[in-house]
Amino acid sequence: MAQGKVTFREDRCKGCGLCITACPKQIIFLDKNKINIQGYNPATVEKMEECIGCGNCALMCPDLIITVERF
Amino acid sequence: MAQGKVTFREDRCKGCGLCITACPKQIIFLDKNKINIQGYNPATVEKMEECIGCGNCALMCPDLIITVERF
Amino acid sequence: MAFTEEVIFAGFGGQGVLSMGRMVAYAGMLKGMNVSWLPSYGPEMRGGTANCNVIVSDGLIGSPVVADADTLIVMNRPSLDKFESWVRPGGKILVNSSLIDIKVTRDDVEAFYYPVNEVAAECGNLKAANMVMLGAYIKHRSFLEENDLLGAFLKVFGEAKKNLLPLNEKAVAAGATLV
Amino acid sequence: MAFTEEVIFAGFGGQGVLSMGRMVAYAGMLKGMNVSWLPSYGPEMRGGTANCNVIVSDGLIGSPVVADADTLIVMNRPSLDKFESWVRPGGKILVNSSLIDIKVTRDDVEAFYYPVNEVAAECGNLKAANMVMLGAYIKHRSFLEENDLLGAFLKVFGEAKKNLLPLNEKAVAAGATLV
Amino acid sequence: MSIVFERTRGMVDMPLHYCPGCTHGIIHRLVAESLVELGLMDDAVCVSSVGCSVFTYNYFDCDAYQASHGRAAAVATGSKRVLKDRTVFTYQGDGDLAAIGTAETVHAAARGENVTIIYVNNAIYGMTGGQMAPTTLVGQKATTSPNGRSAELQGYPIRVCEMLSTLDGTAFAERVSVHNPANVRKAKKAIKKAFEVQTAKQGFSIVEILSTCSTNWGLNPTDSLKWLEDNMIPYYPLGNFKTPEEN
């Protein structure tokens, strides 16, 4: 049962991976199948149900593209 | 009986009086009766026999005009 | 009549577009021609794009700025958007179709589309995409041969990178077959 | 014919030579004349000498630099050495004979010797020597009167120094009698 | 459903020009969030410096100056002396603040100038392409110390907070880092405190923030965080160096 939800503003992601290191649940990864308009593989989450809504990813994202909600 | 002897290069004295404050025997004074070529009353010693040759006056003279000898 | 070739190379920072230009310039110089190479510079590089102007000529080179390119080589989409209009009528545009999904819109130039990323991957290293493109390029503009490029490669990257020569040879050859 | 008086005041730092000049300039201005006052400045002041140039004129003043003085006022010996030659032929040199034991060597100028230190001491304050000299000066150059000087004194030193006025009055008067 | 984290309104909604993973972005956010939370955003004046962060004036949603290289503290001084009630802060890199701007920084501190300095220490000149900075660690490679900084030839990195803390005019000095979420939280606290010191007219405040420059360190962004932790923090200890006495 998910507690949280993360949304990425994908077009602005630079694929730096800082959110990945910050996620205690290790659910963020770079989507190698996508290239955004800037030419990067954007970060994404598949198993959103595991998100605890801690906000750590957003805290580390240098490009301010993550929004975190909690239920 | 004097232990020391001080000589002043009078022309270069600026009459600042620093030597006077430094002399433990208080024997240096500015000669109000003389004006040197620079326009100052130069320092001088009358009772040279009281000089102990400590060198303090020379240590404090900013114009390097004092020579101190000891017997 | 004097021979002059003016080229613009453009793409993302990591795609080796500055090196492509340097290799062409070096190869031209080694063949006894006059050459110039002029990179873009500045904080725009932080944005991740890079380009350079190369002129190869058997006469004196005036301005090293390429205003009317004989050839434009674009490795990514923003570069095509930016430089399409910089090609002289009758000039050529070589497009990296692996990353650029649109077409050249002008009809007074010749456009060619090469999936150089895929080809490079086939050769064993995605990083060689620029060499694949160069292989194609020299077929279009015949003042250089494959060997000239490889000689220039050594000059640009130094003997230390000699081990990469076979890969690059392969990539250039593969590029040449695309044309 | 226009009236112009060009004066050099010179002496040790503490002798108030800059103030002498300022008083003459101020007095001249208060009488409706054009005036200029130009001091020496810089590290030479560390050596303890000071001088200033004053011009009083009923015409426009060109250069404020006095090159050919009508009057030279010297308060110490180095000043006489330095400025003796700056006086125009026929000009006057006023010498503080309290401190200067030599004589003016030129014979194309008029020299006057006043023991202003002693006179000032008699008036009650050695510091007023400059006022004594000014008293003598205005007798030589009659464009100013004793009262003008005292008015200027207040302007230069401000109302706060009003208490010194009697002393200065005495000094100026004493100086005037020397001539 | 509640929002745990969203983009601060203190920053203009536009893409940042920084390299991928550059922690300048995190720091921007912390500054903006702090100002918004303290109710100071509208009144804030940002003095941007010359370095990768030169365009901060575009990002913060407040009035701004673009100052000449190294002189942000002097510009802030001139501005704050006129605009006494506004929150004036500079945003400076280590090249800007600790090299060419040393005199301006030291003297703004000595004067107890009532401004806040956001000092981003990434141990290198970022904008100009990775030259040695006064904060580059001994042994660290840079384009102008190709064999690593040599203590013998190039000396030792400057610890700015320690240096400025010797000055009576410095009211608040703290060093923080943004290499992981816990430190990001601490960094924000320090930044807020620095602004509060200014609001209380207590004098000069500075927050030194250790930051990465993966591009010029030649590491990827996540390795850069690690490098910062392993190499910078030992030389640049985190913590508060000075804070106004409570009363």
Add this chain to the structure above:
Amino acid sequence: MSIVFERTRGMVDMPLHYCPGCTHGIIHRLVAESLVELGLMDDAVCVSSVGCSVFTYNYFDCDAYQASHGRAAAVATGSKRVLKDRTVFTYQGDGDLAAIGTAETVHAAARGENVTIIYVNNAIYGMTGGQMAPTTLVGQKATTSPNGRSAELQGYPIRVCEMLSTLDGTAFAERVSVHNPANVRKAKKAIKKAFEVQTAKQGFSIVEILSTCSTNWGLNPTDSLKWLEDNMIPYYPLGNFKTPEEN
């Protein structure tokens, strides 16, 4: 009969241009004596700065530079990097070193530049006529702080030795005074030690010497000594701040 004290041969035999009682003269003598006694005089290079001491180049009997205001440490750096075996020292006032020259001083120290700084702190700009210096005490009058330096408006004086001691490149830092014979003797010891540190190639050395400026303090020379003792020493404590470890 023996000579207890005579003019050092390290100084050219000419009158000094300083005001009566200015302790610049004492400090000159100590520097010259130290160099002579250490056998370094001939090899010494004096970098004179801009201030009352601008003419030191005339006084010391050695090669010299006249450096631009505040930049003596940079000039010394350039010189010493070329003339590695010579004893290079600067002679600077507090305006020169601690105001306009802050960056050059801090960075010469940070680099551990192997030069010696003779820093004469008289809490005022002497040469230019008594303006407030970065070292002017709170409450002290100067021509540009006519009502006394106000901490609120003009901040606090800088303690240079304390500040530079935070830098790893600083090998030796000591503050001394010359207001009486005992302190003059101590001052000379510190100066000698500083030169020895340079000779041993141990890095940056600085001696800060509290000095009087009776002309601009508006006191007579002897009262100035007293003022120094009563007012400067409490704010600028004498003592050694840093010295190389013996080995």
Add this chain to the structure above:
Amino acid sequence: MEKMLMKGNEAVGAAAIKAGCKYFFGYPITPQNELPEYMSRELPKNGGTYLQAESEIGAINMVFGAAGAGARVMTSSSSPGIALKQEGISYLCGAELPCVIVNMSRSGPGLGGIQPAQGDYFQATRGGGNGDYYTPVYAPASIQETVDLVQEAFDVADTYRTPVIILGDGMIGQMMESVEFKDIQKRRLPQKDWALKEHVEKGSKKLINSLYIKPEEMEPHLQKIFGKYDVIKKEEVRYEKFNCEGADVVAVAYGTVSRIVRNAIKKLEEDGIKLGLIRPITLWPFPFEAFDEISPETKAFLSVEMSMGQMIDDVKIANAGRLPVEFYGRPGGIVPKPIEVVDKVKEILGGAK
């Protein structure tokens, strides 16, 4: 108002305060010290702030900060101190910030000497900093004129959003003459709606900036600035032309040295020689139009400077090859004597020598 006997440096300060200057950032240097000293005494009494900076660079950048906040602000220095401000002046020009910068110049290069000199003409008129810019430069020749021009300078600065330089020298700074503070004619000044305000207007973000990273944006920015320069060249040129009709020689001289030329004019009259004088009051814009009419009697221009010859470049441009352009200069802190100018004029006329 009552006439006063004032030192040039203090007169500058008094004039600035009269013109509404509220901020002064300074750093000591001879021969301008009486100006910051005056400001430190008087500004606080007039609701202003005097601050001594850590250096000239600090001072000019504080000016940048204060000017950007809309304040009337001044800084002053002398030759080497102005050299240090060059980058800052360039920034002020780039960001179009109004302020007044005073240079009481001395002799150079280097530390040089502290006596009056005019070796900073290029530094003042040719934008010795980086890039394309000019600043209006006023060169007063008397304390009264200094006072008038300082007040004018603030208005010109605000009108065109530009730094304005007052170029005096040690003599102008140190001498005393009588002055009167007349109410100068007020200009209609534009609103400073570009400046930061004490109270923020929401939604109108202000930016003080000289960075235009794209050449396509930098070029129009420069063209806008040079558009203002065109207006300044039309509206703000000031000079005095004296005794030029039928003159045998026309001297060109500004500031201190123009006064010496005046003495020379008188002396030459006695010999039946007519010396004219063109005295630029604005050095930039240079009064080229003053050279338009040349009397047929005039045989040469003579640039008289307390330098090795700098304004002479502008005189040559103004002359455009019509007459010989001669030069008489005394550099290094020497103020020439009138007789030297007299002799030079006679030499030009093929007379004595």
Add this chain to the structure above:
Amino acid sequence: MEKMLMKGNEAVGAAAIKAGCKYFFGYPITPQNELPEYMSRELPKNGGTYLQAESEIGAINMVFGAAGAGARVMTSSSSPGIALKQEGISYLCGAELPCVIVNMSRSGPGLGGIQPAQGDYFQATRGGGNGDYYTPVYAPASIQETVDLVQEAFDVADTYRTPVIILGDGMIGQMMESVEFKDIQKRRLPQKDWALKEHVEKGSKKLINSLYIKPEEMEPHLQKIFGKYDVIKKEEVRYEKFNCEGADVVAVAYGTVSRIVRNAIKKLEEDGIKLGLIRPITLWPFPFEAFDEISPETKAFLSVEMSMGQMIDDVKIANAGRLPVEFYGRPGGIVPKPIEVVDKVKEILGGAK
């Protein structure tokens, strides 16, 4: 020697090392960074020292120290960084110290932009620091010429005891062309007996100084320096004159923009228009003599600059009113296209528009 493809910035470094430069003091700034970077790599291998200063001011004063110690020394920067060095350059001139200063200029004023521009002409040629001085200024137009001139610059610096400026721009610094390191003709250089030595010669106290507190000493010091300038003006002027005989218009252009003019010349030939080119290689001393002979066909001079117009002052002085002096400039980092020059020339000739 083998031909190499080198970046301008690195070529400067290589040429300096070849010329015996042993010390380099720098501070980062775009677009010249590859030069200090090159020096930091290569100088130590060549027995020299590279040191990064805390600022441009630090760097120029380190140069002062090293030059005074007799070393061959260089520093480099770009426009605003050079502005900061102005006081230091003035001191170097005053103390007569030889060194080479490189300016890879960008657009200004202020922070401006980093693309190539020529807005530092005044800054370089008019001694933007304080006082009376000039520095020789070389403006190369190709990497090969850069390499040759850098080597020359060191010799000129030593011959005349003067700082020498190499004025390039972002394009010269960033572009690559082929270069050859020829052995340039060696000059007979004077002994540096004025410099401090590693081993002291007893009894000959050396002093590196620019302070002459007495005007009577400062004036002869300046006259001595300007005496050298007279020699430099006679011996060291360099320029290229191309296609001028019978030209309809003669363009004057230096450095980067002269190459554009060359393209324009070719294009205009096609239209039967002859455009000449005077290319100053030394900006100071300016090649006035190149303007002595004007073909009767020539209708105008055209100063082409990547600025709002600075060299045009010297062109006007050179022209001395004979022909119209026209201007075409693109400031702010824009490199004009040949066709723009072509159009301007046609416009001058009353042609197309």
